Amino acid sequence: MTLWLTPALLAGLLTTFAAAYTWLRHRYPADTVTLVDTVDALLPQTQCAQCQYPGCRPYAEAIVHDGAALNLCPPGGAEVHQQLIRVMGNEHAGHAPSVIPNVVAVIDENECIGCALCLPPCPVDAIIGAPTKMHTVLTNDCTGCELCVPACPVDCISLEPVAAPVQQRRRKRRAKRNAASVAAPVATPVAATSTAPSSAATARACINCGQCNPVCPVALPAQTLLQQIQQQRLSDAVSSGLMNCIDCGRCDQACPSDIPMAEIFSNAQWQQQQQLDDAQTRQRFKTRFEAHNERLAAAELAAARRREERLARNRETGRWQ
Amino acid sequence: MTELALLLIGALLVNNFVLAQFLGLCPFMGITKGYDTALATGIATTFVLALAAVSSYLLYHGILVPLGLEYLRIILFIVVIAGVVQLVKYYLHATSPVLHQLLGIYLPLITSNCAVLGVALLAVNQNLNLLQTLVFAIGAAGGFTGVMVLFGAMRETMDHDDIPVPFRGTPIALISAGLMSLAFMGFQGLAG
Incomplete structure (x- = not known):
């Protein structure tokens, strides 16, 4: 009896899970497309930065989060402007009716x-x-x-x-x-590539597509981080959360330019750590040096005071007179 | 009630999963580079452990015992735990982006963790009932989270310490893990 029971049980369990999963997918339809994704999908993905944002995804994020004007995309033209108004509503439409040059x-x-x-x-x-x-x-x-x-x-x-x-x-x-x-x-765009590590033979320049941002499991602004590191602005990168990077490498997979982002991040982390260590070592030596000086001064002061007391006592007893 | 409290403290401290039973060592050494990730992993583990323990309890006592198939429990527990966690992960992904961002990547990582299977098997082996199983799982997860957070914070501090070069990184982490384990030995006999 148990001979057929075992496979039946396994198959039953797996079928149950498959059915549950299918139902769940049906009930809560496919991957949660966020508003940013929707807006990003409408944009032409030319990453031309004419909207004054670094790329299409950053512009989409600015539209959703900061209420940026909808009429900033020249490649999209009036068509994309209309689609964006349909998604975001008229109140975001922008200041002028359309500044898009045709x-x-x-x-x-x-x-x-x-x-x-x-x-x-x-x-x-x-x-x-x-x-x-x-x-x-x-x-x-x-x-x-x-x-x-x-x-x-x-x-x-x-x-x-x-x-x-x-x-x-x-x-x-x-x-x-x-x-x-x-x-x-x-x-x-030459400056951006020149600071990349030498191992990045196949890497191309960052195209500001922002595809590395949504995949980060610890919600770091990966693209901003990369730019800050490449511009040698390490302290800015740290305040953007560089040290929270867990080196999972998901941004590497997402990057269409094959930039070894995780490697760049961990190098920068190491550099920052090194700077911290150096600063701490210097601080420790400084503290020790100052404490040493203070101790010497205190000892000298105490000796001088004892000598004063002794002289005063002697004067009272009239020993030296 | 006392029994439940004893069970909780036993799982939390005395038989701490990481330091006394040496289960779940991979995340313990791997994801404790910093306090934040350690805490996030801990929370995700609590979630998965409670889920895994309850679902495997139901499977064992609802299906395996009546059919006399207790020997299949390891394989089936793995299937059930993996399946349930995947379902919950999808549900979270679809309904609660905040929670998904918090637990996100850690959920599937933890699914294949020995501590999760360990809790399910130990609970079944000790013949605990459903409430006890839940308390046992939460205790174990609490102990795991506590140790993860302590160790994460410790490693963050150690990063800034003046450690001799050959000991830096993993060696000093292993040594301190050993010392922590010794310290947790002090809880032996606390709750039976």
């Missing part, structure tokens, strides 16, 4: 040198062209995110209103060139 990038074919440097920054692959050949922009795909502008070494890319008259191009481009030459050095 522009596309335009390459001045006469000045393009065919360097192909503008191809990698484009998040939507709207620029076509090969090295030493002239490039052009697919107007329908371009979101006007401006990411290609600082990449161009000869400033031949300009942003134009959709279907602008050709005559206006040259004048606008010149104005844009002046602005871009001021802004260009800030926008180069």
Whole structure:
């Protein structure tokens, strides 16, 4: 009897759990999509940072938590603005009806040198062209995110209103060139990668997608931490909770750029620990030195006092007179 | 009532799961780098232990004893504990984000912990009833949490101490764990 009872029992138990799990999934439908996730899903994920936030996820968080305006996303355009209003309601809609410029990038074919440097920054692959050949922009795909502008070494890319008259191009481009030459050095993302550890051979630059934030089991702002560490702002990183990192490595898995975040974090933790240790050692030596000096001074003072007393006693008894 | 109190203190201090019975040593050495994580693990363990003890009690006395299949208890306890914890984890994930963030990653880690199975088996072996099992599990979990938190706090302090280089890190942690275990020996005979 027990021969069939055992497998039956196991199968029964497992089936029960499977059924319970299925029912639970049905009753409480799939993974709890938070409001941030919903808003993030509406954003175009170009990570162009034109909204003044570091990326799409940070902007979504700002919309949900800090009530940021909804009309800050140029690549999304009016369409995304409308969708965001539908999700968040009108009270968040932003100050102006719409500050979103309806522009596309335009390459001045006469000045393009065919360097192909503008191809990698484009998040939507709207620029076509090969090295030493002239490039052009697919107007329908371009979101006007401006990411290609600082990449161009000869400033031949300009942003134009959709279907602008050709005559206006040259004048606008010149104005844009002046602005871009001021802004260009800030926008180069080279500094971010240079401080990464040497083992990170496959790592690319942080694209500010914020995918490392929601996976952190101890709720650390992983992306902010990474930036603070890469900018050598260790004390800021510590106040953002660096020392709470448990090195679980879930941010590594989430990172689409293969940045070894856990390794960077633990190195920074070690560095911080080292600084703390040094400071403590210095403090200990200082305390000991000061205590030593105080003891010497006290001993000297006591000796002087004893001598005074002895002299006074002797004067009273008239021993030295 | 006295019996329950004795059971609680026995599980909490005298037969402390970590320091006297040497169960659940992996989280004890692994997740006690800091006070916060130790506390979170402790809370999650309390939760899982109570759940595991009750569900395995129900399984044992409701199904295994009537069918005469007591020898299957280890395998089935593992199945039930893993299954129940997964269900609860999903339920928490779907309904209470705060609690899920607090216990989150620790729940599945603890599921495969020997202390959890240990409590279920010991409770069954001692023929405890349902209330006693619950008290026993909570006592064991309380002892575990207490030791985790103490040890976590101790390691945090030790990080700043001037320890000879060869002893830094795991060696000094093992030594202090041994000393703590010796200290807990002092509770022997406290509650029978």
